[in-house]
Amino acid sequence: MNRLDKLENKSVHILRETYANFQNMCMLWSIGKDSTVLLWLARKAFFGHVPFPLVHIDTHYKIPEMIEYRDRLALEWNLDMVYGENKDALDKKITFPDGNATHIECCRLLKTAALRNTLNGEWPRYRMNHTKRVYEVDSNTEPYTGVIVGVRADEEGSRSKERYFSPRDRNNDWDVGDQPPEFWGQFKTDFAPGTHLRIHPLLDWTELDVWEYIKRENIPTVSLYYDQGQGKRYRSLGCYPCTFSVDSDAKNVDDIIRELKTGKFANIAERSGRAQDKEDGGGLEELRKGGYM
Amino acid sequence: MYDGFTKAKFPISITKDAIINKLITLIKIMKRKVFGMANSEFSFNEQDSMRKQDMNIVIVGHVDHGKSTVIGRLLADTHSLPEGKLEQVKETCRRNSKPFEYAFLLDALKDEQSQGITIDTARCFFKTELRNYIIIDAPGHIEFLKNMITGASRAEAALLVIDANEGVQENSRRHGYMLSMLGIKQVCVLVNKMDLTEYNERSFRRIERQYRRFLKRIDVEPTCFIPISAMQGDNIANHSKRMPWYEGMNVLKVLDTFENEELPEDKPFRMPVQDVYKFTKGGDNRRIIAGTIETGRISVGDEVVFYPSGKITNIKSIEAFNSDAKESIGAGWACGFTMQKQIYVTRGEIMCLTKELKPKTTGRMHVNLFWLGKNPLVKDKTYHLKLGTAKVGVQLEEVQSVMDASNLVGKKREQVERNEVAECILSLDKHIAFDLMGDIAKTSRFVIVDDYEISGGGIVIQDMQDETSWVRDKVLMRNYKWIGSEINAEMRALKYNHKAKLIFITGAKDSPRKVLGRALEKELFNEGKLVYYLGIGSVVYGVDADLMEKKMLVHSRKEHIRRLTEVAHIMLDAGMLFIMSARELNANDLDVIRTGIPDEKIFVIWIGEEKATDIPVTMHIKDPLDMEESVKLIREQIGI
Numbered sequence A: 001m002n003r004l005d006k007l008e009n010k011s012v013h014i015l016r017e018t019y020a021n022f023q024n025m026c027m028l029w030s031i032g033k034d035s036t037v038l039l040w041l042a043r044k045a046f047f048g049h050v051p052f053p054l055v056h057i058d059t060h061y062k063i064p065e066m067i068e069y070r071d072r073l074a075l076e077w078n079l080d081m082v083y084g085e086n087k088d089a090l091d092k093k094i095t096f097p098d099g100n101a102t103h104i105e106c107c108r109l110l111k112t113a114a115l116r117n118t119l120n121g122e123w124p125r126y127r128m129n130h131t132k133r134v135y136e137v138d139s140n141t142e143p144y145t146g147v148i149v150g151v152r153a154d155e156e157g158s159r160s161k162e163r164y165f166s167p168r169d170r171n172n173d174w175d176v177g178d179q180p181p182e183f184w185g186q187f188k189t190d191f192a193p194g195t196h197l198r199i200h201p202l203l204d205w206t207e208l209d210v211w212e213y214i215k216r217e218n219i220p221t222v223s224l225y226y227d228q229g230q231g232k233r234y235r236s237l238g239c240y241p242c243t244f245s246v247d248s249d250a251k252n253v254d255d256i257i258r259e260l261k262t263g264k265f266a267n268i269a270e271r272s273g274r275a276q277d278k279e280d281g282g283g284l285e286e287l288r289k290g291g292y293m
Numbered sequence B: 001m002y003d004g005f006t007k008a009k010f011p012i013s014i015t016k017d018a019i020i021n022k023l024i025t026l027i028k029i030m031k032r033k034v035f036g037m038a039n040s041e042f043s044f045n046e047q048d049s050m051r052k053q054d055m056n057i058v059i060v061g062h063v064d065h066g067k068s069t070v071i072g073r074l075l076a077d078t079h080s081l082p083e084g085k086l087e088q089v090k091e092t093c094r095r096n097s098k099p100f101e102y103a104f105l106l107d108a109l110k111d112e113q114s115q116g117i118t119i120d121t122a123r124c125f126f127k128t129e130l131r132n133y134i135i136i137d138a139p140g141h142i143e144f145l146k147n148m149i150t151g152a153s154r155a156e157a158a159l160l161v162i163d164a165n166e167g168v169q170e171n172s173r174r175h176g177y178m179l180s181m182l183g184i185k186q187v188c189v190l191v192n193k194m195d196l197t198e199y200n201e202r203s204f205r206r207i208e209r210q211y212r213r214f215l216k217r218i219d220v221e222p223t224c225f226i227p228i229s230a231m232q233g234d235n236i237a238n239h240s241k242r243m244p245w246y247e248g249m250n251v252l253k254v255l256d257t258f259e260n261e262e263l264p265e266d267k268p269f270r271m272p273v274q275d276v277y278k279f280t281k282g283g284d285n286r287r288i289i290a291g292t293i294e295t296g297r298i299s300v301g302d303e304v305v306f307y308p309s310g311k312i313t314n315i316k317s318i319e320a321f322n323s324d325a326k327e328s329i330g331a332g333w334a335c336g337f338t339m340q341k342q343i344y345v346t347r348g349e350i351m352c353l354t355k356e357l358k359p360k361t362t363g364r365m366h367v368n369l370f371w372l373g374k375n376p377l378v379k380d381k382t383y384h385l386k387l388g389t390a391k392v393g394v395q396l397e398e399v400q401s402v403m404d405a406s407n408l409v410g411k412k413r414e415q416v417e418r419n420e421v422a423e424c425i426l427s428l429d430k431h432i433a434f435d436l437m438g439d440i441a442k443t444s445r446f447v448i449v450d451d452y453e454i455s456g457g458g459i460v461i462q463d464m465q466d467e468t469s470w471v472r473d474k475v476l477m478r479n480y481k482w483i484g485s486e487i488n489a490e491m492r493a494l495k496y497n498h499k500a501k502l503i504f505i506t507g508a509k510d511s512p513r514k515v516l517g518r519a520l521e522k523e524l525f526n527e528g529k530l531v532y533y534l535g536i537g538s539v540v541y542g543v544d545a546d547l548m549e550k551k552m553l554v555h556s557r558k559e560h561i562r563r564l565t566e567v568a569h570i571m572l573d574a575g576m577l578f579i580m581s582a583r584e585l586n587a588n589d590l591d592v593i594r595t596g597i598p599d600e601k602i603f604v605i606w607i608g609e610e611k612a613t614d615i616p617v618t619m620h621i622k623d624p625l626d627m628e629e630s631v632k633l634i635r636e637q638i639g640i
């Protein structure tokens, strides 16, 4: 069994544990490579099916190609696709691109608040109707109690001490100092009313593992990750006003793997192309406690 | 594998060392291969040979014995620190006129990692020529035992640090004990701060002797003892000239002799059933039994048996998505199977091979456990026990002894406090399948959930008889020998438009059980359901004739209930809604019934004002006189 097999088996096991233990669960799908690998692993775990909804938080500032790709795969793979948004902030234009909010405020509104209220069912959820091929307001407004998320421990510091099953309280808060013990493949699957669990099947994966797996499994990815001839590509995807490309001539998965291995990016954090990480000291940690990813 | 080496493009700056390292790695891999130690799936494609093996190791020890200093040294001596970090930390020390400590390196890294937020297990990375190591720094403080366990359970090997000057301390022993409970077999003991004892061999040997004796008592065979000075760098990456009397390996060399965990394919086959899937979308009609194989190996065609139910079938196929069909599969794989004969099994059972060692199935067990909960583990409270994928209610029946992990002295106590280790008897609400620690460690380990939190963990050392052991043996044999038919439960349910259910109506002596049973039967019958009512009186003179003749019935209530259960089991197998009535059924009776019939098919209805026995019920109808109303209530409750 090689490294990728080991990682795959562990993730599949965790996905099945989640499915067996949670009634109302979902998987967050940011359209990025990590959560797409996660989606693929779900198809592995459930033999080609994905027996729970995929939730996407649409900031409406995503690069259009991402949304096209989302809906194409949703139809092709017969996914139970749901999205949520912060309609109020968008209507009132309280966003960074509109010049009415800082990066962090904008993230808090369009991502953190939208996520919290989509997960707890307080704001409308839009669900794909596969026959009509349109999104309709979802009648299920029950809070999701098990939320599968594609974070990796190697992404940055605050994620390196997550658990596979990590509790969040009523306000989505994460008590970093007092986390449940996790051993012998037994996870925290019991939770008090009003709380929920984040499940992290990709915790042990690295960026390189993700790309090697994409290659091995031939998983479709958005072309934004590849250089289209301008010597630039995205290493991590987000909203277009706040995500910057990196200099790279990696044109395909093989090129990216080579680039990661030879060390061009070995010492540069993956998310360094994202503005919100820099703005204040513990940016991501803050957003994270608030429930962003 | 050579392809990986020759094809890969190395940067121009490749050094001689790097090439030598590469070769050493290749030689080690070849050695593994030649000596047959590598498992069969070890693949030699470009990816693998480009990447070294990984190994998680945990470092434990009493506070201040020098863990952080050892880690700092390991990072520095293997050149695994970020560029300029060493100089930067030294410079900070100089500016604050503090003496430089290797432990500061770790603090600096941790701060970076955690942005100063929390105390938890931290991970550091360093490389040797053979491997990439992830070193998990488990907090030494007793309050963080929970985190130490989380960290250590992810490790394949451990370094345990003891201060040469202070000698073996409470936590040195406690941590040793925890490592053995967690099943970490590769343990190297570092006797640190040898510089403080003038590198004296006698003090090293004394600690070695003393600690070895302790480890022996808990069945741990340490890989080795190394005298080191983390501060001075003795025997970490070099062979110290200051201790010529020590002829063993240094720390880095010992790490490289540790073996990556082998997948236990040579043990009997065990797969806890995670779920049974039937996703019908897109016309998929596979019924797949899914789980992760803990031990052993299995092939298409093999005869398998599920415990605790004892049901038997054969493997028809090994299912997978986007990968080639496999004929056989082994430990470590998260997989799924279709079966030749359809049988009813659920999450929590363990799939085994009929030709191999059977697991134990009972509801009482003798265990060793450690307790992490904020509240003590007490009697007369129901917790949940999770073992494999089974989850059942559990009570503490007896504390045989609470062990002071630091001196192995046992004390008789009534409860188990936080961070204590104890030998106990546990009593489960329902029997489950498991193995003994001595047979198969993986399926002998369990955790205990208090409220919503995992609050303890343990291993089963012995199975014990419970109240229903005698019935269970018979039920196992019945299932083992059961002659299946072409028509399975799902097909029957589809045909009759309902699943099989046992509805047991019970109550005090003059409660209208029979009337209600008959009324329910009649209504369901008129709607075309497959239903049958049986009163207990109809059984005793036929099925129980032998007991009646010998006037044994009163004394053999259990046997009588067992027979009822067998009758009910046949009716349920036929797909029936089976209604029975009996006077004052109690919890013991229900235990017997549950041994023979899956819980989810049983519905107990108590009728009458007072519930006169301890039986747990599905519903209690206090005023059953309005038959029509009662029938309606029952149907609503059960969903028929």
Ligand SMILES: Nc1nc2c(ncn2[C@@H]2O[C@H](COP(=O)(O)OP(=O)(O)O)[C@@H](O)[C@H]2O)c(=O)[nH]1
Binding pocket: B061, B062, B063, B064, B065, B066, B067, B068, B069, B070, B101, B103, B140, B192, B193, B194, B195, B196, B228, B229, B230, B231, B232
């Ligand atoms: N003399 C001497 N002191 C040491 C050695 N290793 C660690 N120390 C000191 O022991 C103290 C505790 O070490 P530290 O690594 O922080 O211990 P930890 O609590 O186990 O992580 C520090 O003051 C270290 O400088 C050693 O080999 N020799």
